[in-house]
Amino acid sequence: MAGNSFGTLFKLTTFGESHGKAIGGIIEGCSAGLELDFDAIQKEMNRRKPGQSDIVTQRKEPDSVEFLSGVFEGKTTGTPIGFLINNTNQKSKDYSHIKDVYRPSHADYTYQKKYGIRDYRGGGRSSARETACRVVAGAIAKQLMPNVQINAYTSSVGDLFLEKPYQDLDFSKIDTNPVRCPDESIAEQMIAKIKAIRKEGDTIGGTITCVLQNVPVGLGEPVFDKLHAELGKAMLSINAVKGFEYGSGFCGARMKGSEHNDLFNNDGSTKTNLSGGIQGGISNGMDIYFRVAFKPVATIIQNQEALDSSGTIVEMQGKGRHDPCVVPRAVPIVEAMAALVLADFYLMNKMYT
């Protein structure tokens, strides 16, 4: 209700600020008797964690998860799964300079106005640190639906685009480079671009494409909880996201119906898939694919004007260890949120059996 939960049947509720003792969450609705693969969970955490390569923030956080409940002798019991991720690298002193300052294009100002108080250390609750909890829950959601394949990858950094359709890509190459682009040549250019941007003390935006395969027919709830509407909300809830499109997306808005319609094969599959695997908000068995736009990170290592709490414009020297481009570390977050959406609808759909 107050925005800390995602999902209805498969449900994640999170808490935690970037510089408190710990962040964590509660996962509800995970089917009982599931033998959890803890290594797989930690592997997803490692894909998101800071300090993993030289094109992301150099903060060091192990981001190891401690499970406190809901698992007995390695299996889920159907009761809520409580988990913790300690904040080991808090360095709160770094942030005293922004105590009374609202940084441009950060949430400092809006949190202060909404609540009348804020934990100003490192963005507090508005920090992307909370996405670590999403990755934990998403990793479990993936295990709930072992046949479903969820693959996200970096499809653009600034003006560098991976133009190939996803069908021509080898998803096994996504994690072979730090930018998580499955095309090696484009990946190299992206990495070079991000390094150049970092050298300028600047940041750069990008997009992530995500493909969901082997999704059963029938997931999604019309009218308001269409599958793509929930996917859109899930993605837009990730820090720095500015746009979402699925299937033909914004290009589809330029097309004619005679071009856009996906004709059927005998087996109910379709010859084309401009629909993006969803009709009327319900999965049709074809691949679901969508694209997510991320703005450039607002923290830059340059002088910038900021506003202080007395209404004065002040000069602020950006510092700290931040991501020059959020996209590489956001890939596992996009996958996690997609997994949460699918798991929720997967459980919901059992109602109809």
Place this chain on the structure above:
Amino acid sequence: MAGNSFGTLFKLTTFGESHGKAIGGIIEGCSAGLELDFDAIQKEMNRRKPGQSDIVTQRKEPDSVEFLSGVFEGKTTGTPIGFLINNTNQKSKDYSHIKDVYRPSHADYTYQKKYGIRDYRGGGRSSARETACRVVAGAIAKQLMPNVQINAYTSSVGDLFLEKPYQDLDFSKIDTNPVRCPDESIAEQMIAKIKAIRKEGDTIGGTITCVLQNVPVGLGEPVFDKLHAELGKAMLSINAVKGFEYGSGFCGARMKGSEHNDLFNNDGSTKTNLSGGIQGGISNGMDIYFRVAFKPVATIIQNQEALDSSGTIVEMQGKGRHDPCVVPRAVPIVEAMAALVLADFYLMNKMYT
């Protein structure tokens, strides 16, 4: 839960199929003592209704709303507002030819697979007819927040784009032409385009831009229920929508942080507004603006292949009275959904007072 409700405090729940006796809904959470302007509600209905101009479907439906509860002597009482819209133009016989046929890029196939049964007449529950209920509720939501201004308009039809920024437009001209584009010259081209498309028996996509002004600071709930995430979900839940972007949107993904950051003025407003009026999921008092992509309507008046329930590909001759372009009639729907999102967060924000 099953997808028929939108909102939490200001909440709309709808029912109804396109060819049943009636559609309708229940609006909860509308503050008590509000003197409803019924003409304003009907005016919004008229903007959405079929047959309003020669570039939309020629079906005739008066779409008049009957209020059954929650209003006493012209004022809301705080109890739920039940309302009905009769289906006067059902012509169910029109649809017998699709009883056992799944039309391409319609929801026939997915509804049949999900539920094992479907009301095949005119799309049933998947028909855009249900959006009439959204317009009713949105019109009331607008009255709840009289200071907030919500203006949507057609910003593209096919490849015809209204390139001007919204600041250069006169919103009072939106309803002066049937395509609802506030630039008269572009509007004429759009109208001509839609007429040409209709003559081909084809359809065309487009986009709608929406601007929300005078929104109070502080609306939106972090982490998962960010204001733009709910706006995105709201828009993506409208029939035929394929994409959503707000503020800098997909363009923002190509920018650098030093270009994208919105610097403050002394009063907390910002010099630029690439953020689109939202920081950290919370409104910051600047204009909120976003863009929504609509695919071309799937029903075309041409021969097309379809699938029947026995697994045979059959030839289908499109007929009936459908919109060549959904965008003009979708303008009030976009506004209505935006109003529902704002009203819900507006009530929610009272919790913090």
Place this chain on the structure above:
Amino acid sequence: MAGNSFGTLFKLTTFGESHGKAIGGIIEGCSAGLELDFDAIQKEMNRRKPGQSDIVTQRKEPDSVEFLSGVFEGKTTGTPIGFLINNTNQKSKDYSHIKDVYRPSHADYTYQKKYGIRDYRGGGRSSARETACRVVAGAIAKQLMPNVQINAYTSSVGDLFLEKPYQDLDFSKIDTNPVRCPDESIAEQMIAKIKAIRKEGDTIGGTITCVLQNVPVGLGEPVFDKLHAELGKAMLSINAVKGFEYGSGFCGARMKGSEHNDLFNNDGSTKTNLSGGIQGGISNGMDIYFRVAFKPVATIIQNQEALDSSGTIVEMQGKGRHDPCVVPRAVPIVEAMAALVLADFYLMNKMYT
């Protein structure tokens, strides 16, 4: 959220005041493909409706239900079931005398204070008329679980108690008398008592006992949504209810553990059933039984003091056609609410399959 909905997966949302045009509701989550028995629904409505016998209010309302959606060719389609019950017997003039008067032990005063406005005609939203909608939804819920048997009956009127345990009663006799007590001799005494009370212009309280049989093992959600907690909430939400107990109830609070524990048989059933068919909030397959206390109806045909809106105590002469005892007509309402609770948990439990 604003209290007009009951249930999560099998969900009823209602609207309507006693003297508006109509009351009605939306039922969500009813499985698709269910062939509805409309006569069975109307039969339940008739058990609740006014004017059915000479010991209930003599108002006449046919209380016939009109279904508007969610049913196609006699079967449910999985989409929301919208329904209407017209208010045919409004006689609003009857109520002008209470426009500015708060009747004792009615909701007039609290509605006025909460909302600042109220539809004073016949109790408006606070009238028990809304329970007609519960009966519609409950009748459908019963059809969703045809094996489950739900039987409620009048177990006391004033100081007249049906002391026999439910196992010694013949539930088929419940509807053979207007007071709905399956023991004929006690029923006669109850009827005589109610007639005497009515002659005095007074009213009398009573209790209803309800027995749920063949409920599958496993329904109910720990920790907060225990099966008996939801049953309790369901019953307490019915007008005039003051108490709820299940299994051993308040008597259990006087017992020792060695007396109270239900020992097992080999098949998992228990030798005694003081637990009332529920352990840890989850059904155990034994009969679930509970008892509900109803206060005497507040409207009496006697002179009484009331408060007017100016803060003056005024003499009020009770009039109108009201129930001398609410219990006979509340029997189908208790059953309906029990059915709603079970249907919701029944669907929820599919999540675990």
Place this chain on the structure above:
Amino acid sequence: MAGNSFGTLFKLTTFGESHGKAIGGIIEGCSAGLELDFDAIQKEMNRRKPGQSDIVTQRKEPDSVEFLSGVFEGKTTGTPIGFLINNTNQKSKDYSHIKDVYRPSHADYTYQKKYGIRDYRGGGRSSARETACRVVAGAIAKQLMPNVQINAYTSSVGDLFLEKPYQDLDFSKIDTNPVRCPDESIAEQMIAKIKAIRKEGDTIGGTITCVLQNVPVGLGEPVFDKLHAELGKAMLSINAVKGFEYGSGFCGARMKGSEHNDLFNNDGSTKTNLSGGIQGGISNGMDIYFRVAFKPVATIIQNQEALDSSGTIVEMQGKGRHDPCVVPRAVPIVEAMAALVLADFYLMNKMYT
């Protein structure tokens, strides 16, 4: 949804088994800027904790709470409050004897049947240990509404009843004795009774009465979320509760309307209060009072038959350290749940301002 949350705006979600590493929860909706009194929270915890006197279980648990988020420099920030209570006294070996055994009148059997697996150590999730989390949240809810007074006390143990009306009691004496009965003479008898029961290796039930004072007029949401319906659900969700009544309760069912109606004073208060401070589900400003029935604890230190997983009846020797009577430790739990209900409606009611 899966039953681990209570409340909508002021919302507690919990996790944890009695013998896992920790239990804990997340509190959402607590207003920002509230200076938390941590001593007051721990004081409530101490009232609930095991080992506090010689008439409760002799297990030792410090039950100290660690707050992980949502509090900054001593004040709430409006973000979710995550908290942990470590399980320090797990002694899991104590429970190996019940691994394959379903104890009578425990939740062993129903959890096993529902989930196909259970954490059998000490009741796992079904243990009353989870109520510690309720006490944490309830203590914060109390601080949110400092003017509201919430007092619960033991009103019966077995057949020993405190007959005095609450108006004749001095609530400041509740905590002066270990059984939490404000009448010293009855308290002594209750204590003696519990000690005798414990000596027999048996347990005994009892009731708790709770009084809510200075509750603002207008709390509660008709139709389904009536204030007393939520209070009832809250109480029935506490382990071992079998019944709930408010105001005149089951006695009211024996009364006439002319006796039961509460006549008004000029100021809107009433001369009597059989209604129990609530009309139509909405608080009327008078004292709210209710009574809760607790069954005797199922664990007795006597030989008892139990069922094993192979379907064999086995002899089981009860052992361990359990409460001979749950009521004294349940007093703070009843208060906590009442506080959660009031806080939720208190926030909800702001919607109407």
